[in-house]
Amino acid sequence: MYEALNTVWNEYISPGQMFEVNTIDVGGAPTRNFVHAPPSLREFWLSTAQHGEREYLVYLQERTSYAQAQQYTASLASWLQKQGVQPGDRVAIAMRNYPEWMLAYWAITSMGAVIVGMNAWWIPKEMHYALSDSKPKVLICDRERLERFREIQQDFPEMVVVGVRLQEETPADVFAWQDIINTAGELPEVAIDSDSDACIFYTSGTTGKPKGAQLTHRGCVANVMNLAFINSVQPIALARSKDEEPPIPNPEEQLCALVATPLFHVTANNCVAQLTTMVGGKLVHMYKWDAAEALRIIEEEQVTSFSAVPMMSREMLLHPDFSTRDTSSLTSIGGGGAALQPDLVAKLEEGTENARASTGYGMTETCGIIAAVSADFFVDKPASVGRAMPTFEAKVVDANGNTLPTGERGELLVRGAPVIKGYLNRPEAIVDGWLETGDVAYIDEDGFIFLVDRLKDMVLRGGENVYCSEVENALFSHEAVSECVVFAVPDDRLGEEVGAAIHLKDGAEATTEQLREHCRTLLSPYKIPRYIWIVAQPLPRNANGKFVKRELREALDMADAR
Numbered sequence: 106m107y108e109a110l111n112t113v114w115n116e117y118i119s120p121g122q123m124f125e126v127n128t129i130d131v132g133g134a135p136t137r138n139f140v141h142a143p144p145s146l147r148e149f150w151l152s153t154a155q156h157g158e159r160e161y162l163v164y165l166q167e168r169t170s171y172a173q174a175q176q177y178t179a180s181l182a183s184w185l186q187k188q189g190v191q192p193g194d195r196v197a198i199a200m201r202n203y204p205e206w207m208l209a210y211w212a213i214t215s216m217g218a219v220i221v222g223m224n225a226w227w228i229p230k231e232m233h234y235a236l237s238d239s240k241p242k243v244l245i246c247d248r249e250r251l252e253r254f255r256e257i258q259q260d261f262p263e264m265v266v267v268g269v270r271l272q273e274e275t276p277a278d279v280f281a282w283q284d285i286i287n288t289a290g291e292l293p294e295v296a297i298d299s300d301s302d303a304c305i306f307y308t309s310g311t312t313g314k315p316k317g318a319q320l321t322h323r324g325c326v327a328n329v330m331n332l333a334f335i336n337s338v339q340p341i342a343l344a345r346s347k348d349e350e351p352p353i354p355n356p357e358e359q360l361c362a363l364v365a366t367p368l369f370h371v372t373a374n375n376c377v378a379q380l381t382t383m384v385g386g387k388l389v390h391m392y393k394w395d396a397a398e399a400l401r402i403i404e405e406e407q408v409t410s411f412s413a414v415p416m417m418s419r420e421m422l423l424h425p426d427f428s429t430r431d432t433s434s435l436t437s438i439g440g441g442g443a444a445l446q447p448d449l450v451a452k453l454e455e456g457t458e459n460a461r462a463s464t465g466y467g468m469t470e471t472c473g474i475i476a477a478v479s480a481d482f483f484v485d486k487p488a489s490v491g492r493a494m495p496t497f498e499a500k501v502v503d504a505n506g507n508t509l510p511t512g513e514r515g516e517l518l519v520r521g522a523p524v525i526k527g528y529l530n531r532p533e534a535i536v537d538g539w540l541e542t543g544d545v546a547y548i549d550e551d552g553f554i555f556l557v558d559r560l561k562d563m564v565l566r567g568g569e570n571v572y573c574s575e576v577e578n579a580l581f582s583h584e585a586v587s588e589c590v591v592f593a594v595p596d597d598r599l600g601e602e603v604g605a606a607i608h609l610k611d612g613a614e615a616t617t618e619q620l621r622e623h624c625r626t627l628l629s630p631y632k633i634p635r636y637i638w639i640v641a642q643p644l645p646r647n648a649n650g651k652f653v654k655r656e657l658r659e660a661l662d663m664a665d666a667r
Contacts, residue, residue: 106342106343106346106481106482106485107482107551108346109342109343109345109346110338110339110342110346110482110492110551111551111552112342112345113338113341113342113345114338114342114492114495117334117337117338117495118334118495123141124139124141124330124333124334124495125139125140125141126138126139126140126495126496127140131300131323131522131538132300132526132538133537134520134537134538134539135520135538136496136520136521136522136524136538137495137496137497137498137520137521137522138323138327138496138521138522139326139327139330139495139496139522142323142326142327142330142522143326144297144299144322144326145214145297145298145299145303145322145326146211146214146215146297146303146322146325146326147214147215147216147217147295147297147322149326149329149379149383150178150211150214150215150382151215151292153171153174153175153382153383153385154171154172154175155385156171156385157170157171157172158170158171158172159171159359159385159387160359160387161173161174161382161387161388162174162204162207162208162387162388162390163204163387163388163389163390163406164203164204164389164390165392167204169204169208171385174207174208174211176286177208177212177286178208178211178212178215178292179212179290179291179292180285180286180287180288180289180290181208181209181212181213181285181286181290182212182213182215182216182290182292182293183290183291183292183293184285184288184290185212185213185216185218185243186216186293188242188243188265189242190216190218190242190243191217191218192216192217192218192295192297192301193217193218193219193301193302194218194219194241194242195218195219195220195221195239195240195241195242195305196209196213196218196219196220196221196241196242196243196244196245197220197221197222197223197235197236197239197241197243197244197245197246198210198213198220198221198222198223198245198246198369199223199225199227199232199244199245199246199247199250199254200225200245200246200247200250200269200270201225201247201249201392201393202364202367202368202373202390202391202392203247203269203270203390204390205245205247205269205270205282206368207368207378207382207388208286209245210304210368210374212292214303214304214322215292216292216293216295217293217295217296217297217301219302219303219304219305220303220304220305221235221236221239221241221304221305221317222304222305222306222307222368222369222370222374223235223246223250223307223369224307224367224369224629225249225250225367225369226569226629226630226631227253227629228253228628228629229253229254229256229257230257230627231315231629232250232253232254232257233257233260234314234315235307235315235317236257236261236264237260238315238317238529238530239305239317239529241264242263242264242265243264243265243266243267244261244264244265244266244267245266245267245269245282246266246267246268246269247268247269247270247271248268248269248270248271248272248273251266251268251271251279254266265280266278266279266280267279267280267281267282267285268280268281268282269282270282297322298322299321299322299323299326300321300322300323300526301321301322302319302320302321302526303320303321303322303324303325304320304325305317305318305319305320305529306318306320306369306370306371306469308468308469308470308570314575316528316529316531316533317528317529317530317531318469318470318525318528318529319525319526319527319528319529320371320375320469320472320525321472321525321526323522324471324472324522324523324524324525324526325375325379325472325473325523327472327496327521327522327523328371328375328376328379328467328471328472328473328474328523329375329376329379329380329383329473330496331473331474331477331494331495331496331523332376332379332380332465332473332474332477333380333383333384334494334495335477335479335491335494336380339478339479339480339482340352340480343480343481343482359385359386359387360381360384360385360386360387360409360410361381361386361387361388361389361406361407361408361409361410361434362377362378362380362381362386362387362388362389362408362409362410362411362412363389363391363399363402363403363406363408363410363411363413364377364378364388364389364390364391365391365394365399365411365413365417366413366414366417366441366568370469370568371467371468371469371471371472371473372412372413372414372441372465372467372473372568373413375472375473376412376441376465376467376473376474377410377412381410386409387406389402389406389408394417396417396420396421396423396424396426397424397426399411399417399421400421400424400426400427400430400432401426401430403430403431403432403434403435404430404431404432404434407434408434408435409434409435409436409437410435410436410437410438411435411437411438411439411460412437412438412439412440412441412463412465413440413441413568414440414441414567414568414599414600415439415440415449415600416567416597416598416599416600417440418438418439418440418449418453419449419452419597419598420598422452422453422456427456432457432458432460433458433459434459435457435458435459435460436459436460436461437460437461437463437479438453438457438460438461438462438463439453439462439463439464439465439479439483440464440465441464441465441466441467441474441568447487447488449462450462450483450484450487451484451487454484461479461480461483462479462480462483462484463477463478463479463480463483464477464478464479464483464490464491465477465490465491466490466491466554466556468540468542469525470524470525470540470542471497471519471521471523471524471525471540472523472524472525473523474494475490475493475494475497475499475519475523475542475554476490476491476492476493476494476497476499476553476554477490477491477494478490478491478492478553479491482553486549486551486553486555488555489549489553489554489555490553490554490555490556491553491554492551492552492553492554493519493552493554494521494523496521496522496523497519497520497521497523498519498520498521499517499518499519499548499554500517500518500519501513501514501515501516501517501518501546501547501548502515502516502518503515509547511547511548511549511550512547512548512549512550513547514545514546514547514557515545515546515547516541516542516543516544516545516546516560517542517544517545517546517554517556518539518540518541518542519539519540519542520537520538520539520540521538524538524540525540543559543560543561543563544556544557544558544559544560544561545557545558545559545560562574562654563593564591564592564593564601564602564603565593565600565601566596566599566600566601566602566603566631567598567599567600567631569631571603571631571632573590573591573592574591575628575632576591576603576605576624576628576632576634577589577590577591577605579623579624579627579628579632580605580607580620580623580624580634582623582627583615583620583623584610584613585609585610585613585614585615585620586607586608586609586610586615586620587608587609587610587611587613587643588607588608588643588644588652589605589606589607589608589644590605590606590644590652590654590657591603591604591605591634592604592605592606592654592657592658594635594636594663594666596635602635602636603632603633603634603635603636604634604635604636604637604638604658604661604666605620605634605636605637605638606637606638606640606644606657606661607620607637607638607639607640608639608640608641608642608643608644609639615639617637617639617667620634620637621633621634621637636663636666636667637666637667638661638665638666638667639667644657645657645660
């Protein structure tokens with residue numbers, strides 16, 4: 106099976122093939138790149154005009170065809186140009202997973218402007234930081250985000266605001282989305298450099314301040330081609346290994362993906378949405394996650410692919426409606442944005458009629474996936490995340506940067522076209538193109554990557570990164586807190602939850618709810634500690650005076666958490 110995978114893999118990336126790979130210079134570093142990739146997301150989007158009246162975006166009873174989407178994006182891009190937005194300028198998107206998100210995405214990137222993806226969970230203080238850091242000319246936002254922006258609007262007097270689904274009369278200082286897209290316009294003619302910014306997605310830093318990752322056109326296009334590559338290669342390799350005829354896609358059958366995770370993350374936007382768009386598929390949007398609603402949509406819309414954080418797949422399998430809903434249309438089900446637990450691989454395989462389990466491993470800093478695996482390969486290696494994609498070099502290094510041999514554990518480093526240019530307004534450099542993932546891993550004899558641990562001090566809660574230092578800073582700002590450490594607590598539903606051990610100042614008093622209420626004024630809801638231990642004694646430290654989190658976690662009893 107693995108010999109067949111290796112053979113097909115090498116055939117597909119060989120000279121003259123669709124997925125031919127070469128090595129070019131990008132920013133002074135040797136970079137693996139797809140030879141036949143579209144030069145930018147503009148060409149990528151324009152190529153979808155061939156799908157015409159096929160349904161593209163579905164939300165509740167609303168349906169938008171590819172032809173309509175092309176018209177709407179041209180109108181928006183034309184309007185933005187009239188507002189002074191030029192190639193390289195930034196436009197922020199702050200909203201739920203409405204169809205307008207994807208329409209704005211294609212309009213902005215196709216005119217050479219740069220998207221700033223705003224986390225819809227952010228409170229006004231966090232919005233303020235990102236807007237100050239990225240300095241967009243225009244903010245496109247829904248009703249909830251507009252309400253939050255109003256609290257900080259005085260600091261952004263020049264900001265042009267577009268309102269989406271306001272559910273009320275549009276304020277005089279806000280432009281109505283519907284008016285814009287219903288006004289005829291042409292997509293501006295621009296030439297876009299492959300290595301220019303396409304999107305800024307914010308990812309938390311170890312200092313607690315979000316960092317704006319600069320995703321390039323080359324990186325985003327390479328990511329979606331990596332996804333198309335692995336979805337083609339693995340089925341063919343499996344068929345060859347069994348002496349069977351390889352599957353032949355039916356061009357008349359439209360693929361359909363359920364978009365269940367936020368579009369301000371690469372999992373939903375760069376992986377689910379862009380791959381589906383590439384093949385003329387249909388994207389079904391949800392207002393918020395609900396397992397019963399997801400099962401209804403899968404049945405009624407004949408969803409073929411479901412890829413979200415693992416807890417969502419698990420919740421669907423365990424839901425009472427699972428046995429009564431028709432999920433036979435699913436051919437792929439799995440996770441991204443968090444590790445897919447090995448037990449879930451078997452449960453997904455056994456619990457669905459036609460779907461094969463799959464997972465992808467990646468980062469914001471790689472425009473999406475680094476590795477992916479599905480079907481028999483995943484069943485055989487359920488603890489693996491698959492092989493690194495064709496446009497990546499991958500290596501495991503020790504603390505001194507020395508490359509380790511097969512099977513030895515160290516930090517995983519990757520280099521290739523999808524690696525970001527850098528971080529907006531940050532001095533951190535990606536040395537010689539190599540990105541330090543912060544993940545402890547090993548690579549086996551078949552080239553499959555196995556993640557072991559994280560070097561980064563982070564909680565991965567349902568696909569959302571929560572950096573411990575940020576939560577610790579919020580807790581330390583409470584007048585009663587003397588010492589605190591924040592760490593990950595395993596959770597069946599979300600993968601990990603936020604836990605905090607706190608030692609109060611002598612004579613001070615504070616309840617766990619008071620501490621959480623304090624955090625709510627400083628942090629998004631998903632960062633608030635679910636588990637809090639009030640510890641009577643000072644927290645344990647090592648010889649250097651640093652808190653020893655592992656020792657503390659092991660000593661704490663879950664029954665004592667509040």
